[in-house]
Amino acid sequence: MNARATKKTENLAERIYLQLKQDIFDFRLMPGDRFSENEIAERMGVSRTPVREALFRLQREAYVDVLYRSGWQVKPFDFKYFEELYDVRTILECAAVRKLCEHDGELSKLDDLVSQWCVPSEQRLDDGPVVSGMDERFHEKLVEAAGNSEMARIHHDLTERLRIIRRLDFTKPPRVDATYNEHQAVLEAILHRRVEQAQILLRAHIEESRNEVRKITVHMLHEASARSQLHSVEASSIDRIDG
Amino acid sequence: MNARATKKTENLAERIYLQLKQDIFDFRLMPGDRFSENEIAERMGVSRTPVREALFRLQREAYVDVLYRSGWQVKPFDFKYFEELYDVRTILECAAVRKLCEHDGELSKLDDLVSQWCVPSEQRLDDGPVVSGMDERFHEKLVEAAGNSEMARIHHDLTERLRIIRRLDFTKPPRVDATYNEHQAVLEAILHRRVEQAQILLRAHIEESRNEVRKITVHMLHEASARSQLHSVEASSIDRIDG
DNA sequence: GCACACCTTTCTGTATACAAGTTGGTATGC
DNA sequence: GCATACCAACTTGTATACAGAAAGGTGTGC
Numbered sequence: 001m002n003a004r005a006t007k008k009t010e011n012l013a014e015r016i017y018l019q020l021k022q023d024i025f026d027f028r029l030m031p032g033d034r035f036s037e038n039e040i041a042e043r044m045g046v047s048r049t050p051v052r053e054a055l056f057r058l059q060r061e062a063y064v065d066v067l068y069r070s071g072w073q074v075k076p077f078d079f080k081y082f083e084e085l086y087d088v089r090t091i092l093e094c095a096a097v098r099k100l101c102e103h104d105g106e107l108s109k110l111d112d113l114v115s116q117w118c119v120p121s122e123q124r125l126d127d128g129p130v131v132s133g134m135d136e137r138f139h140e141k142l143v144e145a146a147g148n149s150e151m152a153r154i155h156h157d158l159t160e161r162l163r164i165i166r167r168l169d170f171t172k173p174p175r176v177d178a179t180y181n182e183h184q185a186v187l188e189a190i191l192h193r194r195v196e197q198a199q200i201l202l203r204a205h206i207e208e209s210r211n212e213v214r215k216i217t218v219h220m221l222h223e224a225s226a227r228s229q230l231h232s233v234e235a236s237s238i239d240r241i242d243g
Numbered sequence: 244m245n246a247r248a249t250k251k252t253e254n255l256a257e258r259i260y261l262q263l264k265q266d267i268f269d270f271r272l273m274p275g276d277r278f279s280e281n282e283i284a285e286r287m288g289v290s291r292t293p294v295r296e297a298l299f300r301l302q303r304e305a306y307v308d309v310l311y312r313s314g315w316q317v318k319p320f321d322f323k324y325f326e327e328l329y330d331v332r333t334i335l336e337c338a339a340v341r342k343l344c345e346h347d348g349e350l351s352k353l354d355d356l357v358s359q360w361c362v363p364s365e366q367r368l369d370d371g372p373v374v375s376g377m378d379e380r381f382h383e384k385l386v387e388a389a390g391n392s393e394m395a396r397i398h399h400d401l402t403e404r405l406r407i408i409r410r411l412d413f414t415k416p417p418r419v420d421a422t423y424n425e426h427q428a429v430l431e432a433i434l435h436r437r438v439e440q441a442q443i444l445l446r447a448h449i450e451e452s453r454n455e456v457r458k459i460t461v462h463m464l465h466e467a468s469a470r471s472q473l474h475s476v477e478a479s480s481i482d483r484i485d486g
Numbered sequence: 487g488c489a490c491a492c493c494t495t496t497c498t499g500t501a502t503a504c505a506a507g508t509t510g511g512t513a514t515g516c
Numbered sequence: 517g518c519a520t521a522c523c524a525a526c527t528t529g530t531a532t533a534c535a536g537a538a539a540g541g542t543g544t545g546c
Contacts, residue, residue: 012500036527047501052528056296060303069507069528084393091338091394092331150327151334154397255530279497290531295498312498312537 016044017054024063024074025164031076082165086210089158093139094199096146101195109145110187113138117183124180131176132167138183168216169209259287260297267306267317268407274319305404325408329453332401336382337442339389344438352388353430356381360426367423374419375410381426411459412452
């Protein structure tokens with residue numbers, strides 16, 4: 001009877017974790033920002049214990065760093081890091097596509113994706129953030145369909161880590177439309193068991209998204225840099241951003 | 244001046260973490276075993292705080308599970324899980340080999356590996372555990388040489404998780420010798436930029452190791468099962484082991 | 487003898503107290 | 517005026533105290 005009564009009280013640490021991650025994603029906590037456990041605890045109205053638990057999780061996921069007895073820091077942006085993540089993502093997804101194409105039985109697992117992406121242009125959605133989320137799910141479902149749950153888990157982790165910059169894609173309608181076309185082409189290639197073609201298409205699709213994000217990120221960070229200099233903040237975070 | 248004075252006192256939580264992992268690896272903590280934070284804390288002579296930190300890390304690495312307000316449990320063996328890890332490992336290593344073969348410049352990064360593995364048979368080592376460790380490093384260095392540090396990190400995680408069953412390989416001299424031959428063949432194929440051949444050889448090498456471990460694991464777990472039934476322990480952990 | 491309810495114990499989740507160390511500012515000596 | 521040393525405030529790391537919930541044993545009613 002108390003199954004839904006305890007709907008919210010469970011997992012204080014989890015709540016802090018999600019909140020902090022959202023703060024980082026929304027740039028309320030900027031790359032390079034330093035803060036203490038007490039600050040967070042007071043701001044969230046909890047004790048240090050769940051805050052520390054949340055911070056350790058974020059540290060393990062490479063969002064923050066602990067400075068020995070001298071506070072925490074939001075990890076500065078590192079382009080090389082994101083490039084590498086994109087790279088691994090491509091490798092895993094191409095492997096998933098190969099598994100799917102070489103799979104003997106039906107590919108009914110892909111039905112959902114087909115009905116979502118292979119639609120006439122008038123039925124296509126055009127809301128940037130919505131399509132961005134759909135794009136994430138497309139790639140995740142592709143890997144899940146390959147049947148290796150550990151591969152799917154690792155790919156999911158990559159997706160999480162890339163989200164902070166990936167959602168900068170889909171800010172322009174042409175990218176939304178291109179995404180529909182590219183997903184459709186990939187799905188058709190898989191359904192026709194054309195391994196090489198499907199991999200080439202997928203690789204190209206990810207590469208385009210990556211390039212788009214790369215452009216936007218550079219732009220965005222230059223703006224952030226300008227803001228920082230305006231506020232005469234010490235430029236430590238920006239140094240590393242540009243570096 | 245106190246740089247080396249604080250050699251050991253640092254990181255109590257880290258120490259507990261390593262100790263617990265070792266306990267799991269050495270089967271002092273058997274799959275399915277249940278325990279509480281207090282038990283560990285008292286046994287290690289510390290408070291619950293660092294124990295909890297260590298347990299959360301182990302939980303994230305899929306070694307243990309927390310049962311809501313009812314203790315912790317060493318994760319039961321799951322063959323499917325290890326099979327999947329092997330699979331992802333193969334995918335990453337094959338991708339690394341491709342990168343290496345398609346790399347334009349010199350492959351001097353592989354010099355260390357060549358000098359270690361491409362030796363006449365009288366210079367080969369034959370101590371099982373030693374070669375097992377060398378084998379781990381061989382595969383890790385192969386991926387590191389590909390130049391993507393995130394890929395290397397993920398591969399390293401896989402290696403860690405697989406170690407508990409992987410070291411069961413190399414218990415017989417023929418496997419040691421075969422490992423030398425196979426590593427040598429892989430390296431030569433890479434140095435000659437034969438992508439396909441290198442991948443096929445590597446895939447076969449991992450597959451052989453996997454099969455060997457599979458056989459030994461089944462044997463070992465049947466023994467554990469027999470022991471458990473002898474002690475008339477409830478068979479929960481063994482059920483999942485065989486299942 | 488069986489079933490159900492209560493109660494005690496034990497568990498994790500959270501808050502707080504204490505210890506050890508770093509940092510930055512200030513005061514003092516020159 | 518500058519450099520150095522000391523001190524106070526603040527930080528994380530660790531230990532302990534408390535709260536709420538789950539589990540298992542025990543006792544009672546039938």
